């Protein structure tokens with residue numbers, strides 16, 4: 678696996694030494710670097726007819742593949758706040774923070790600056806009156822779709838975590 682740190686981020690010495698699979702220590706100053714999961718919020722939004730808001734990704738990783746609105750949670754945000762913000766930024770859809778409820782958590786890896794960082798994807802479920810007013814951010818999203826939940830093509834997702842979350846939602850809704 679490629680190393681996430683080419684230099685010590687404290688003193689600049691080259692190649693912090695791997696101590697374990699997730700700890701890298703600088704031999705010069707002792708600074709310890711850890712690989713820890715990055716929390717990300719992902720939105721599962723259904724309309725009144727149980728159609729899921731699905732996007733097509735406009736950039737790597739996963740360019741051209743399906744996705745869900747979501748991204749890294751920012752400082753001072755809760756997961757629900759992150760889900761609402763990412764939904765607004767990527768799709769223009771205003772879903773109140775209070776409308777999101779926790780659904781499930783899945784592990785993922787995300788290629789960023791040459792390293793596949795582990796993320797912990799937190800999925801939040803919300804119900805929207807409709808998808809009227811969706812206006813995608815073309816730098817992030819090339820297309821949006823309202824897909825009947827039972828018809829979502831799981832194999833077209835960029836990330837296995839997204840496909841698995843949608844599958845769990847399909848199972849849950851089918852059991853109702």
Ligand SMILES: [Zn+2]
Nearest residue numbers: 685688703706
């Ligand atoms: Zn150092």
